[in-house]
Amino acid sequence: MKHQDERVGRLLQAVASARQQGNQAEERRLIDAILAIDPDNPHANNARGMAALAARDFTDAASHFRRAAEADPTEPALWMNLARAQREQGDAAGERQSLDRVFAIDQRHFMGRLRSAELHERLGETAHAVEAWQAVLSLSAGLDPVPPALVDVLAHAHAFVAEQTQAFAEEVEQGMADARADVPPAALRRFDACLDNAFGRRRIYRNECSGVHYPFLPAYEFFDRDHFPWLAELEANTETIRTEFEALLARSQPMRPYVAMDRGTPENKWTPLDNSLDWSAYFLWEYGVANAEAHALCPRTVKVLEAIPRAEIPGRGPTVFFSILRPHTRIPAHTGVTNTRTIIHLPLIVPEGCGFRVGGETRSWRVGEAFAFDDTIEHEAWNDSDQLRAVLIFDVWNPFISPAERDLLCRYFALADASSRNPARERGGM
Known part of the structure; x- marks a missing residue:
């Protein structure tokens, strides 16, 4: 062998x-x-x-x-x-x-x-x-x-x-037509996102918090308006708020770059906006501290905002500002600090060619139509027009956090901020 x-x-x-x-x-x-x-x-x-x-x-x-x-x-x-x-x-x-x-x-x-x-x-x-x-x-x-x-x-x-996926989707959607007829819009929104994900038409985004991540909260991209019954009153005051903002512009009130990185920071997606007025802000409150000059210049706006249930957290919240995006400027996709808060946008000046994406949903700002979103879900904004875009932005509590939990979080933040052992001492994280 x-x-x-x-x-x-x-x-x-x-x-x-x-x-x-x-x-x-x-x-x-x-x-x-x-x-x-x-x-x-x-x-x-x-x-x-x-x-x-x-x-x-x-x-x-x-x-x-x-x-x-x-x-x-x-x-x-x-x-x-x-x-x-x-x-x-x-x-x-x-x-x-x-x-x-x-x-x-x-x-x-x-x-x-x-x-x-x-x-x-x-x-x-x-x-x-x-x-x-x-x-x-x-x-x-x-x-x-x-x-x-x-x-x-x-x-x-x-x-x-x-x-084949499109044909499958159409077959299912035709069969679902009668079942959808009496379903509330909020439930339809979730269900449609589920189907879109199943058919590969959209991705389901999750919270990515660089700061405090509060567990077991729904990861909604845009929150339902029913959670914020005061939105209608806010919207009713759009013209008042816009008038005061335009007065700031008319008197050349100094704005400041929204992005200001520490010296020596390696080049990254924020570099084009670093210390640039392409994306600027004028703060009425910042980390819970009122801007006295802004309050004097925008008294009616302040009055409207003071009527809104805000997250009063010393040294952390609320933060309220006018956000100005110059023509042909894009804010890159990013995520925020904590899902304990909700971000509110009230559009004031919105030329054609502006857009805003949170997760898998893209919306166009419409003057006077506010919305609430979770900024710990990836989001981005752009102004492709030849005019500036202006939005009033502020934060409130996440509506799924109970009053008792809010009190506990406030106590935690106070203790954390007072401790010399806290390596982060993060600000703006609510």
Whole structure:
């Protein structure tokens, strides 16, 4: 047996040499010699199968590939070759079995998943085809650059998944039409976000707090207005507030850059706005401290705000300011400090071309229409117009935190701010 193995080994080396030299006749002769000694040799059977495949003798190819794979069942390439011959034969059942053998060895075998996706699509097994193409796309995410031979294949994968997902979504939505008729808007908003996520149309964003993260609170992007019954009164005073703001602009009241990084801060997404009036602010309260000058200049605005239930936290809140965004300025996507607060926007000056995104929902500001959102969910803003945009911004308590919890948080903040052991001493985190 040892002598036979050594002889087969020498013949395999000779096969490799003949193949390298392009001597096909010698390669075939040597493979025949190996098979005469060892009929189940996987290398020789695989080589004979490849030759049959090239000659389009798919039956002979499948026969040799099967012998090769059964002789070396842990080599996925042999099962892949058998699957190819079976595909050429039109043997879908055989191809499926061979691909299953590949996945039993390596669930992440890229070409196996690709051929499986093609098989399911070819057989009209739509749901399985979508799942298989999604697996291909997931596995291909690490390909950089994408090999030229795969460019069209992956483009087809994207198109097929998108088309079938859209058809699936339309089918479900048509079937849901009557069930939606009497559902309250707030419930519909959550349900629609659920469906959009299920169909890959939107991502569900979660809180990312750089400061205090209060657990078990709903992560709403935009809060329902019912939580803030005073919004209507605030909106009714829009013109009053806007008039006082415009007076500030008319008298060239100094604004200050909203972004001011410490010296030596590495370049980052905020660098373009650092110490820039492209995004500026004029504070009426800042971390709970009233700006006496602002109160004197904007008395009616202050009166409106003092009627609103605010989060009175010494050294932390409220913060109230006019936010001014110059033309063609973008505030990059970011998250806030703590979900214990809610941010209110009252738009005052909004030219065309302005927008605001929180998580997966984008809204246009409309003058006099306030909204509340969770700023610990990724959000961004832009002004693509040729005019400035102005919004009154302030913070209040998160409506899902009870009065008792608010009292506990205020006590905690007071103790934390007073302690010399507090390494953060964060400000603006409520």
